[in-house]
Amino acid sequence: xxxxxxxxxxxxxxxxxxxxxxxxxxxxxxxxxxxxxxxxxxxxxxxxxxxxxxxxxxxxxxxxxxxxxxxxxxxxxxxxxxxxxxxxxxxxxxxxxxxxxxxxxxxxxxxxxxxxxxxxxxxxxxxxxxxxxxxxxxxxxxxxxxxxxxxxxxxxxxxxxxxxxxxxxxxxxxxxxxxxxxxxxxxxxxxxxxxxxxxxxxxxxxxxxxxxxxxxxxxxxxxxxxxxxxxxxxxxxxxxxxxxxxxxxxxxxxxxxxxxxxxxxxxxxxxxxxxxxxxxxxxxxxxxxxxxxxxxxxxxxxxxxxxxxxxxxxxxxxxxxxxxxxxxxxxxxxxxxxxxxxxxxxxxxxxxxxxxxxxxxxxxxxxxxxxxxxxxxxxxxxxxxxxxxxxxxxxxxxxxxxxxxxxxxxxxxxxxxxxxxxxxxxxxxxxxxxxxxxxxxxxxxxxxxxxxxxxxxxxxxxxxxxxxxxxxxxxxxxxxxxxxxxxxxxxxxxxxxxxxxxxxxxxxxxxxxxxxxxx
Numbered sequence: 001x002x003x004x005x006x007x008x009x010x011x012x013x014x015x016x017x018x019x020x021x022x023x024x025x026x027x028x029x030x031x032x033x034x035x036x037x038x039x040x041x042x043x044x045x046x047x048x049x050x051x052x053x054x055x056x057x058x059x060x061x062x063x064x065x066x067x068x069x070x071x072x073x074x075x076x077x078x079x080x081x082x083x084x085x086x087x088x089x090x091x092x093x094x095x096x097x098x099x100x101x102x103x104x105x106x107x108x109x110x111x112x113x114x115x116x117x118x119x120x121x122x123x124x125x126x127x128x129x130x131x132x133x134x135x136x137x138x139x140x141x142x143x144x145x146x147x148x149x150x151x152x153x154x155x156x157x158x159x160x161x162x163x164x165x166x167x168x169x170x171x172x173x174x175x176x177x178x179x180x181x182x183x184x185x186x187x188x189x190x191x192x193x194x195x196x197x198x199x200x201x202x203x204x205x206x207x208x209x210x211x212x213x214x215x216x217x218x219x220x221x222x223x224x225x226x227x228x229x230x231x232x233x234x235x236x237x238x239x240x241x242x243x244x245x246x247x248x249x250x251x252x253x254x255x256x257x258x259x260x261x262x263x264x265x266x267x268x269x270x271x272x273x274x275x276x277x278x279x280x281x282x283x284x285x286x287x288x289x290x291x292x293x294x295x296x297x298x299x300x301x302x303x304x305x306x307x308x309x310x311x312x313x314x315x316x317x318x319x320x321x322x323x324x325x326x327x328x329x330x331x332x333x334x335x336x337x338x339x340x341x342x343x344x345x346x347x348x349x350x351x352x353x354x355x356x357x358x359x360x361x362x363x364x365x366x367x368x369x370x371x372x373x374x375x376x377x378x379x380x381x382x383x384x385x386x387x388x389x390x391x392x393x394x395x396x397x398x399x400x401x402x403x404x405x406x407x408x409x410x411x412x413x414x415x416x417x418x419x420x421x422x423x424x425x426x427x428x429x430x431x432x433x434x435x436x437x438x439x440x441x442x443x444x445x446x447x448x449x450x451x452x453x454x455x456x457x458x459x460x461x462x463x464x465x466x467x468x469x470x471x472x473x474x475x476x477x478x479x480x481x482x483x484x485x486x487x488x489x490x491x492x493x494x495x496x497x498x499x500x501x502x503x504x505x506x507x508x509x510x511x512x513x514x515x516x517x518x519x
Contacts, residue, residue: 007074007088009168010177010362012190019148019163023132027183028146033135041129045201046098048119056115059198062096069093073103073112074198125155125201135170136180142172144180153197155205162200164193178363189355192362194249215258216246218269223435229389230382233277236432237365240270245358248349251300255342257307260300267297270361272428276393280382289364292357296348303345306338309464313489324488326481330472333482337471390433394518397426405508413459420456423449433518441517448514452507458497465490 014022023036043063047053053060063070075087091102098121103109129151136144147166152159167177195203219242221235243266250259270293274286314334318327348354381389400422404415411419427449434442468486472479 007168008174008177009166010181011193011196012165012181012185013193013195014163014165014190016150016163018188018190019150019165022148022165022184025184027180028134028136031136031138031180033137033143036132036134038130038132041131042126043129043197044096044123044126045198046121047124048116048121050119051124051202052115052117052119053112054198054202056111058112058115059196060098060112060121061198062093062098065092069096071098071102073108075108125153125205127151127153127197127201129197138172138176138180140172140176142176143170144168144172144177145170151197153200153204155201158204160200160204162195162197165190174366175363178359178366181359182363189352189359191350191355192245192358194245213246213249213253215250215256215262216243217262218243218265218431220431220434223386223433225385225387225436227386228382229277229280229384229386232386232389232433233273233280233382234365236273236277237270239432240266240273241361241365244270244361248354248358251303252346252349257304257311260304260307260345264297264300264304267293267300268424269428269432271297272425273432275425276397276429276432280378285364289357289360292353292360296354296357299345299348303338303341305464305467306334306341308461309468310334310338313461313465313493317489317492324485326479326483326485329479329482330468330485333472334468386433387436390436391518393429394426394433394516397422397429398516401426402512405512408505408508416456416459420453420459423453423456427453437517441515445511445514445517448507448511452504452511455500455504455507458493458500462490462493462497465493 028036041063043061045059045061047060057075059072059074061072063072069092071091071093073089087108089103089105089108091099091104093099093102100109100112100116103112129149131151132148134146136146138144145166145168147164147168149162149164149166151164152161167181169177219239221232221239223232223235227235244263247259247263247266250256251263271290274281274290274293278286310331314327314331317324318331321327401419404411404419404422427446430442430446430449434446465486468489469483472482472486
């Protein structure tokens with residue numbers, strides 16, 4: 001009986017040809033401890049008729065292991081694509097029947113029993129995998145198991161094939177798994193897999209609808225006063241990573257307008273976090289990751305802008321005024337534009353560059369320390385208590401809007417956009433560290449910040465409607481009505497923006513007089 005342990009692994013989705021190429025990699029011969037072993041692995045997954053275990057983020061399977069059965073229970077919380085760090089309990093059984101009394105630790109056993117209640121466990125699907133495993137040992141002595149899987153998941157009369165590569169840490173640092181993966185896939189970064197074998201089975205039998213992803217909003221990390229700046233940064237970085245990787249899936253698999261929106265927010269929050277903690281980190285590493293996030297956000301932003309201009313401006317106007325000249329043609333043209341942009345965004349997200357960015361983001365988080373290898377002065381700053389580090393960060397982010405706000409009435413259009421971005425970054429950094437301060441004070445501050453942000457948000461709306469002429473150009477004289485409709489929409493948005501701007505002075509005065517809760 002192996003009992004319970006933490007499992008850390010990276011999982012990649014591969015094509016059959018990629019799997020074959022991986023088997024012959026020279027690196028495997030150089031760091032392989034023994035010869036590869038191939039065997040057929042059959043696993044049966046159990047759940048209640050209403051999939052209670054799945055709903056609770058748990059999985060229970062029996063795997064044939066020579067003459068016995070290996071029962072495995074996993075705590076499978078929602079996590080980022082391809083990266084797994086979870087509790088796993090294993091025990092040997094003599095029969096093909098789950099035994100809940102064999103589950104360790106006690107807390108996991110009680111959770112399983114409470115989840116199941118009086119319902120009966122029954123087999124819901126099985127996987128049959130031709131698995132080739134090989135033990136690897138790095139120069140630092142870290143032990144990693146590589147598993148190359150060519151398998152099939154079966155449920156009733158249905159079946160689906162898959163190809164995967166898994167790197168599971170047996171001993172040593174988690175960063176060693178990323179180092180080996182980086183060498184193995186130096187030619188072409190593979191796609192981090194977002195599906196476990198259990199996910200595949202539940203999707204196949206209909207218990208987990210496909211697509212089963214909804215946009216994920218930002219989740220504020222829970223920071224405590226006992227953390228150092230470096231430890232706080234790791235928590236913030238994890239929240240950013242999870243939002244980004246989850247919403248990459250949403251954009252690739254669905255047409256939900258919230259996907260591009262939340263992905264762009266996640267990328268912006270990442271850049272804000274890197275900027276806030278740049279004093280403790282490797283400047284070159286931070287700059288490179290921030291640059292990749294910026295470029296990806298620009299690409300995704302085009303899709304988000306198309307969603308906004310259609311769903312919030314053109315479509316509602318067309319519904320209210322269907323007979324207006326050119327509005328129907330404009331809606332059709334911009335929808336076609338959105339689909340072209342969606343295809344381009346998906347190509348970008350599936351590119352080697354985007355895959356490498358996602359991998360590097362995960363690798364940075366698992367590095368020890370997570371901020372690179374800075375000089376000793378920066379390392380000392382990284383050990384600063386977070387409560388001593390954060391006030392300076394918040395004050396630095398307040399400085400730019402405070403400077404622009406002094407001459408609010410004289411701001412040019414370009415400066416108004418600068419103000420909008422500065423307020424957004426201030427809000428992100430406040431939300432990152434909100435748990436360190438009294439909730440009432442933070443909520444009050446963020447509330448006033450949001451109201452002011454909404455005023456500057458109209459500027460972006462006007463900019464988006466101005467792009468419509470560019471989108472619809474080149475269609476000849478027949479576009480006269482459509483360009484009239486564009487002008488009408490643009491005029492409406494400019495009027496709304498000017499009306500909203502009338503409240504800017506009062507809202508800025510209110511925010512400027514609210515006490516800085518971090519002081």
